[in-house]
Each structure stands twice: as structure tokens, then as C-alpha cells.
Amino acid sequence: xxxxxxxxxxxxxxxxxxxxxxxxxxxxxxxxxxxxxxxxxxxxxxxxxxxxxxxxxxxxxxxxxxxxxxxxxxxxxxxxxxxxxxxxxxxxxxxxxxxxxxxxxxxxxxxxxxxxxxxxxxxxxxxxxxxxxxxxxxxxxxxxxxxxxxxxxxxxxxxxxxxxxxxxxxxxxxxxxxxxxxxxxxxxxxxxxxxxxxxxxxxxxxxxxxxxxxxxxxxxxxxxxxxxxxxxxxxxxxxxxxxxxxxxxxxxxxxxxxxxxxxxxxxxxxxxxxxxxxxxxxxxxxxxxxxxxxxxxxxxxxxxxxxxxxxxxxxxxxxxxxxxxxxxxxxxxxxxxxxxxxxxxxxxxxxxxxxxxxxxxxxxxxxxxxxxxxxxxxxxxxxxxxxxxxxxxxxxxxxxxxxxxxxxxxxxxxxxxxxxxxxxxxxxxxxxxxxxxxxxxxxxxxxxxxxxxxxxxxxxxxxxxxxxxxxxxxxxxxxxxxxxxxxxxxxxxx
Numbered sequence: 001x002x003x004x005x006x007x008x009x010x011x012x013x014x015x016x017x018x019x020x021x022x023x024x025x026x027x028x029x030x031x032x033x034x035x036x037x038x039x040x041x042x043x044x045x046x047x048x049x050x051x052x053x054x055x056x057x058x059x060x061x062x063x064x065x066x067x068x069x070x071x072x073x074x075x076x077x078x079x080x081x082x083x084x085x086x087x088x089x090x091x092x093x094x095x096x097x098x099x100x101x102x103x104x105x106x107x108x109x110x111x112x113x114x115x116x117x118x119x120x121x122x123x124x125x126x127x128x129x130x131x132x133x134x135x136x137x138x139x140x141x142x143x144x145x146x147x148x149x150x151x152x153x154x155x156x157x158x159x160x161x162x163x164x165x166x167x168x169x170x171x172x173x174x175x176x177x178x179x180x181x182x183x184x185x186x187x188x189x190x191x192x193x194x195x196x197x198x199x200x201x202x203x204x205x206x207x208x209x210x211x212x213x214x215x216x217x218x219x220x221x222x223x224x225x226x227x228x229x230x231x232x233x234x235x236x237x238x239x240x241x242x243x244x245x246x247x248x249x250x251x252x253x254x255x256x257x258x259x260x261x262x263x264x265x266x267x268x269x270x271x272x273x274x275x276x277x278x279x280x281x282x283x284x285x286x287x288x289x290x291x292x293x294x295x296x297x298x299x300x301x302x303x304x305x306x307x308x309x310x311x312x313x314x315x316x317x318x319x320x321x322x323x324x325x326x327x328x329x330x331x332x333x334x335x336x337x338x339x340x341x342x343x344x345x346x347x348x349x350x351x352x353x354x355x356x357x358x359x360x361x362x363x364x365x366x367x368x369x370x371x372x373x374x375x376x377x378x379x380x381x382x383x384x385x386x387x388x389x390x391x392x393x394x395x396x397x398x399x400x401x402x403x404x405x406x407x408x409x410x411x412x413x414x415x416x417x418x419x420x421x422x423x424x425x426x427x428x429x430x431x432x433x434x435x436x437x438x439x440x441x442x443x444x445x446x447x448x449x450x451x452x453x454x455x456x457x458x459x460x461x462x463x464x465x466x467x468x469x470x471x472x473x474x475x476x477x478x479x480x481x482x483x484x485x486x487x488x489x490x491x492x493x494x
Contacts (some may be wrong), residue, residue, distance in 0.1 A: 001022045001110055005100075006100060006101045006387045007099060007100050008099055008100065008101060008355060012117070012352065014355065015311055015350055015353035015354050016315070016354075017308060017311050017315055017354070018312060018314040018315050018316075020291075023072075023315060023316060024318055024380045026258070026261055026262060026265060027085075027319065028267075028378045029262045030262055030265040030266040030269055031069040031072060031073075031266075031269075033221070033262060033266040033336055034066065034067040034069070034072060034266050034269065034270055034377075035066055035067065035068060035069060036066070037221065037266075038052040038059070038064040038065055038066040038067070038221070038265070039058075039064065039065055039067070039221045039222065039223065039266075039270045039363055040062070040063050040064050040065075040221060040222040040223070041063055041064075041065060041222075041223045041225045041228065041403050042063055042222065042224060042225055043224060043225040043226050044063070044183070044223065044225015044226065044228055044229060045060075045222075045225070046225075047223075047225050047227060047228050047232070047274065048060060048063065048065060048225075048227060050188050050277065050278055051065050051067075051210075051274065051277060051407035052231075052394075054277040054278075055068060055071050055072070055277075056068065056071065056277075062217065063225075064232065067269075067270055067273055070298045071258065071273060071277070072269050072270075072273050074276075074277035074318045074431075075269075075272055075273035075275075075277065075353040076269070076272065076321075076322075077463065078276045078280045079272060079276055079281075079282070079283070079284050079322065080282065080283040080284070081098075081283075081321050081322060081323065082095060082096060082097045082098075082283065082323065083095070083096045083240045083284075083285050083323055084096075084240075085142070085143065085173040085175075085212075085240075085281045086173055086209060086210055086283065087144070087170075087171055087173040087210075087453075088167060088171055088198055088210060088470075089128060089171035089172075089468070090208075090317055091171075092171055092172040092173060092419035093208075093312045094141075094142045094173070096285060096357045096358065097323075098318075098321075098323070098357065100357070101170045101352060101355070101356060101358075101359065101387070102142035102143075102358045103141055103328075103358070103359050103360075103362060103379075103383045103418065104142055104143045104145070104244060104325075104358055104359075104360050104361075104362070104364055104396060105135055105141060105143070105145040105360075105361070105362050105363040105364075105376070106147055106329070106360070106361045106362065106364035106368050106371070107145070107177075108144055108146065108148065108149050108150070108177070108221050108371060109120065109123065109147060109148045109149070109151065109364050109368060109369055109370050109371040110123060110151065110370075111123060111148075111369060111370040111371065112124075112131070112370065112372075113335070113336075113365070113369045113370060113372040113373065113374070113375075114369070115373050115455065115458060116458065118335070120153075120370055121149045121231075123148040123149055123151050124151065124152045125150040125152055125153060125165055125296060125318070127148055127371070128146060128147075128148050128149065128150050128165050128169075129147055129160065129165050129167075129168075129446055130373070130462055131142055131145065131147045131363070131371055131373065131376065132145050132146065132147070132165065132169035132170050132174075132456055133169050133170070133462060133465055133466070133467065134210065134373060134377070134461050134465075135147065135170065135172075135363070135376060135464065136169065136170040136171065136172055136465065136467050137461045137465040138376065138377065138380040138461075139380070140362075140379075140380040140383035140384055141151070141172070141362065141380070141383075142172065142173070142358075143174060143175075144166055144169070144170025144172035144174040144412050145166065145174060145175045145363070146162050146163075146165075146166045146174065146361045147160055147364065147371045147376070148330070150162055150165065152364055154486060154491070155180070156180070156181075156485075156489045156490060156491060157190075157482055157485045157486050157489060158485070159176065159177055159179055159187060159191075160174070160187065160190055160191065160194065160481070160482050160485055161482065162177075163176040163191055163194055163211075164280050164478045164479075164482060166195070166472050167198055167210070167470060167478075168469055168475065169467060170178035170467055171179050171467050171468060173210075174210075174211075174335065175211040175212055175214075176191045176194075176195075176216075177292065177465050178191060178227075178230060181224050181226045181227060181416065182226070183489055183490070184226045184227055184229070184230045185226065185229065185230060185233075186485075186488075186489060187485070188230045188234070188491075190417040190481055190482070190484075190485045191211070192205075192393040194478050194481055194482075195209075195211055197474050197478055197481070198210055198470060198474060198478075205387040206237065206238050209238065209239045209240065210223070211239070212234065212239045212240040212241055212242065213230060213232070213233070213234030213235055213239050213242070214231055214242075214243065214244065215227035215228050215231050215240055215243065215244070215271065216243075216244040216245070216246055216287075216289075217243070217244070217245045217246070217267040217268075219245060219246065219248070219252035219253055219264075219267065219270065220247065220252050220253060220263055220267075221263065221266065221267060223271065223274075225269075226265050228271075228274060232274075232275065232279065235275055235278065235279040235282045235327075236278075236279055240283040240284070240285065241274050241282055241283065241284050242284065242285040242286070242287055242325075243267075243271030243284060243285075243286055243287065244268075244286075244287035244289055244325075244375060245263075245264045245268050245271075245276070245287070245288060245289065245290075245293070246290070246291070246491060247260055247263055247264050247287040247290060247311075248291050248292060248293045248300060249268075249290070249291070249292035249293060249305070250292055250293040250295060251293040251487045253290075255292075255293075257305060257308060257309055257312070260290060260292070260309065261290075261309065261312055261313065261316065264288055264290055264313065265288075265313075265316055268286045268287075268288065272286065272322075284324070285322070285323045285324075285325060285357075285358075286320075286322050286324055286325070287324075287325040287326075287342075287360070288309075288310065288313030288314075288316070288317065288324065288325070288326050289325075289326065289327045289360070290309040290310055290327065290375050291305065291327070291330070291367075292306060292309075294332075294387045296337070299332070299367060299424070300332070300367035301332065302330040302332045302343050302347060302367065304333050304346065305348050306327070306330050307330075307346055307347045307348075307349065307350040307351065308350065309428075310326035310328065310350065310351040310354075310356070310381065311326075311328055311348070311350040311351050311353070312354075313326050313355035314326055314355055314356045315349055315354060316355035317348070317357075318355065323357045323358075324357050324358070325356070325358035325359075325360050326351045326356050326358075326359060326360065327351075327355060327359070327360050327361045327377050328344070328347050328348030328351050328352070328356075328359040328360065328361050328362075329344045329347065329348055329359070329360075329361040329362040329363070329364070329382075329438070330343060330344065330347035330361060330367070331343040331344050331347075331364075331365060332366060332367060332368070333366065334365060334366050334370075335365065335449045336365070336372060336374040336375055336378060337451060337452065340365060340367075340375065340378075341378060341382070341450075344362075344378075344379060344382055345382055345386070348382065348383075349386060349389075349413035352386050352387075352390055353390060360378065361378040362375070362379035362380070362383070363375050363379060372459035373455065374454040374455050374458060375454075376458065377454040377455075377458050378432070378433060378450065378451070378454045379455045380455050381431055381432060381433050381434070382389055384429070385429055385431065388429040393470060398423075399423070399491045400406075401419060402415050403419075404419040418493055432453075432457070433450045433453045433454055433457070434450060435448075435450070
């Protein structure tokens with residue numbers, strides 16, 4: 001399988017939302033929010049104390065911290081700007097370095113579209129494993145996911161079942177998350193045990209971390225302190241970390257796109273500053289996962305504004321020299337088809353043109369609620385088509401083709417020319433799902449829709465593609481770790 005990353009060439013076209021002075025304005029406004037409005041950190045007394053000791057103003061009664069501008073700017077300078085994501089098979093490692101674009105799936109959807117009936121239903125561990133295997137097989141995806149979650153497993157250990165299933169179902173990088181928050185510390189212990197079992201030793205795990213620390217803000221301007229604490233703990237162990245913000249413009253962020261960017265950026269910068277003040281030099285990736293509330297439905301509304309927001313977020317992250325993940329593949333559609341495909345293409349194109357390090361969100365429907373095998377396959381084709389488009393046009397003596405133009409002359413054709421044979425594969429994109437045949441040929445071959453062809457490809461992958469599983473002894477060790485967790489953790493947690 002080829003490397004799942006696309007190196008950005010100098011020919012790549014670009015899309016720019018902001019000039020330098022407007023990026024300066026976003027930065028200044030974000031700093032103003034952090035100094036005057038502050039960020040609330042609930043259930044994080046130790047984090048608040050650490051921030052106070054490192055120069056922040058803290059209102060302990062309200063659990064609000066105010067970040068001086070100089071501390072934020074120093075934190076950005078201290079942040080290690082490159083991150084390597086490690087798979088259990090080293091050939092799938094990939095590096096976020098500002099020179100590549102990667103695609104990853106959505107995470108933790110709660111439903112799966114049944115591959116046979118097309119109906120939605122709560123996701124199971126079997127769904128999780130199958131979706132991960134399909135993701136593992138598709139070359140566009142750099143990471144193995146976890147696109148959904150094992151809702152048929154106990155709530156207090158579900159995240160451990162997710163992580164174990166992901167590790168066994170893909171050789172690509174796959175991280176872990178821990179929930180519920182009241183068990184975050186204990187669950188992190190168990191996740192580290194699982195990662196150590198797969199790595200072979202604590203030393204090997206530190207050399208090649210199979211996962212990383214991270215937390216998502218609770219917009220507007222609030223953190224869950226227990227997730228911050230687990231992230232700082234992993235940072236101390238040398239794991240890369242991430243900070244994500246997922247606001248909804250008009251609900252948990254201002255309805256204006258600029259205002260939404262300010263709140264999002266303030267949240268990201270405050271999270272990054274917290275990590276750097278605790279563990280200077282930690283590698284931190286930033287995730288601007290932005291959206292807008294549909295004022296008619298009260299739900300996440302996918303439209304051109306999301307594409308603009310995410311392209312702008314790429315520019316903001318690049319302004320700081322950071323590795324930037326933004327969402328793409330956004331759709332409100334409830335089923336695969338025309339709406340899903342056009343919304344996903346629209347929302348993904350602008351972040352790609354802006355030069356995102358990672359475009360996140362493939363494989364889901366209805367605002368990330370539901371996982372779909374067909375969407376995983378269709379989104380893979382969208383990825384490949386977009387990457388072809390942004391490669392630009394190579395211009396040299398060979399591609400200008402003057403010799404063959406002179407040879408063919410007026411009224412000739414180029415079909416039989418050696419030049420055509422030599423270059424057509426690299427110059428043209430060849431879809432696997434989209435049909436380019438005549439109507440008669442299409443009908444003769446079964447008249448299948450793009451969605452039907454995607455379903456058949458997913459079924460074929462599930463029949464034929466089997467990533468190398470974990471060693472039997474490692475699987476047994478992981479099962480024992482999860483069994484202990486189920487015995488030891490409170491059953492009432494949800």
C-alpha cells in the first residue's frame with residue numbers, strides 16, 4: 001500500500017481568506033479575550049494552581065484563568081511544531097510537518113448504517129471492527145480511526161474496547177480517548193497498559209507512542225479539567241498532545257464568522273499555553289473543528305461558511321507555525337447520495353487548497369452522528385480526486401508537447417501518439433466509482449449507482465482485507481486488562 005500522505009508541491013494552487021493584517025487582527029482579538037474574559041477550567045484545581053504559579057491570573061472561586069499575552073506568545077514559540085503519528089506497523093507512520101496533507105475519518109459516531117438494509121442502528125463492536133478494516137484498506141486515509149464506538153459494551157470501559165478493537169483491526173496509527181470524565185485518570189492508566197502491551201515495553205512505547213494526549217474545549221471558553229490533567233500527564237511521559245475546539249457559530253460561538261474564529265482561536269491558544277506552561281517543548285497539534293448552527297433546524301448546518309471557516313483556520317494555525325487539523329467531509333445528509341457528495345466535496349476543497357495538514361471527518365453522515373461504509377469508500381474517491389486537482393499543472397518542454405503538436409498538425413489526432421501513451425496515466429484522474437461510460441454500456445453492466453458500487457467495494461474489502469492481527473498473547477493480555485477495568489471501575493459511570 002502506498003503512503004497515505006500527499007506532499008504539497010510548489011505548483012499547488014492556493015486559496016487565501018485573510019491578508020497578513022487580518023490575521024494580526026484575529027490574533028490580537030484572541031489575546032484580548034484570553035486576558036479580559038478568560039477561560040473556565042472545571043474540576044481542575046491542580047491545573048489552576050499550576051497556571052497561577054506560572055504567571056496567569058486565576059479566579060479560584062469562579063475557576064476562571066486569565067492568560068497574559070506574553071505567556072501565550074511565549075507558549076507558541078516553545079511548542080514543538082512537528083508531530084509523528086505512529087502505527088503499530090512502522091510503514092504507516094506519518095509526520096505532520098507542514099509539507100503534507102493527510103485525511104482521517106470522523107470519530108465516535110453513535111450509529112452505523114447497516115450495510116445490507118441501509119437502516120441506521122446503534123453501533124456495535126462488530127461495526128467498529130469492520131469500519132476500521134475498511135479504513136485500513138483505503139489508501140487515502142492516513143489513520144485507522146475510530147469512526148464509531150462500541151455501544152454494546154459497558155459505558156465505563158467502552159473507550160478501552162474501542163482502543164483494543166482499533167489496534168487489532170488496523171496497522172495504521174490509531175489513538176485513544178477516555179470517557180466518562182470522572183474516570184479519565186483511571187482509564188488513562190488502563191489505556192497505557194494496553195499501549196504498552198502492544199509496544200512490548202514502556203521504553204518502546206515512549207520511543208514510538210501509540211496514541212497521545214489531548215482534550216477538546218467545551219465552547220464557549222471552558223475546559224473539563226480532568227481531561228486537561230490526563231493530557232498533561234501524557235505530555236510529561238513524552239507523548240505528543242493536541243487541543244481541539246468545536247464551536248457552533250450562533251450557539252457556542254458568535255454567529256459572525258470572524259467572531260467564531262476569535263473564540264475558537266482563543267480556546268486553542270489557551271489549551272496550547274496550558275500544555276506548554278506545564279511541559280515546555282511538548283509537540284502540540286491544534287484542531288479547529290468549526291461549524292455553524294442551522295437557525296432553521298437548531299442542528300449543525302453544513303454549508304459554504306464551514307468551508308470558509310476551516311480554510312481560514314488553516315491560515316491562522318499556519319500564522320503560528322502549528323500543525324493544523326480542520327474538518328471537512330461535512331454533510332447534513334441522512335443517506336449516501338447527491339447531497340452528501342456535493343456537501344462533502346465543497347467543505348473539503350477549500351481546506352485542502354488552504355494547505356491543511358489534516359482534513360478530518362470522512363465516513364460519516366448527518367453532522368457526524370452516523371458512520372457509513374459507503375461513505376468511507378465514496379470519501380476515499382473524493383480525496384483522490386481533490387488531490388489530483390491541487391497538484392497543479394506541470395509545465396516543461398515535455399508537457400508543452402510542441403514536438404507532438406507539430407507532428408500531428410491541423411485536423412489530426414493524438415490517440416495513437418507515443419506521447420499520449422507515456423503521459424495519460426499521470427495527467428488524468430481515473431475514478432473507480434463514478435461512471436464515465438455511455439448510457440447503453442452503463443445499463444448493460446447493471447445500471448448501478450455510485451452508492452451501489454461503493455457498497456459492493458466495501459463488501460469486497462470486508463471479504464478480502466485482513467490487517468495483520470495482534471499476537472495472540474498480546475490479545476489475551478489486553479482482554480485481561482479490560483476485564484480488570486470492568487471489575488475495578490464503578491459500574492454507575494456513564
